[in-house]
Amino acid sequence: MQDLSAHHVGITVSDLDRAVSFYRDVLGLDVLARFSVGGEEFATGVGVANASADFAHLDGDGARIELVEYEPEGEDATGGDVNQPGAKHVGLAVDDLDAFYETLPDEVETISEPQTTESGTRILFVRDPDENLVEILET
Structure with a gap:
């Protein structure tokens, strides 16, 4: 088995521009890159029919934060409490x-x-x- 190393933490957002503004302007993270991905291979890879997404990668001083706005947008799973199972x-x-x-x-x-x-x-x-x-x- 190959050794794994951490690459990023992904956060799905409903409005990429608004999220980038928050993480950049309020939290002070630098934007490393912005890009879009689509196509059949992407949709198959993420398991969402006809998916495409806009991405922003931000520098958390060694921890890359990936903000993603998907199309089509899924059901809202945000909010909740930190003790609920799942990435919170x-x-x-x-x-x-x-x-x-x-x-x-x-x-x-x-x-x-x-x-x-x-x-x-x-x-x-x-x-x-x-x-x-x-x-x-x-x-």
Whole structure:
């Protein structure tokens, strides 16, 4: 068996431009590339008839975040709580969580103010425009 290495974390969004604005302008990630993919092989590969998609790859300082807007759009599976089974969040790190929290625009939904867990980790969960959870933790 070949060794695997992590390549990206994918997040499906309903409006790619809006999502890119949030991840770039609010979270400060750099856009690495934007592109579109379609065709029979893509649709077969993702298991969605007649699928095409617009993509944006963003640099999370070593963790590539892939935002994807599919056509046709599937059923809404966003929102929910972090303890529901399935991929529920992407984690990003900052040096000063309180300073990051203070700079968040008022319209960004947060689960709570920054918290310190039993393990000593400082965390903050925010929601992107599609209600996907993003964990911000202090390193």
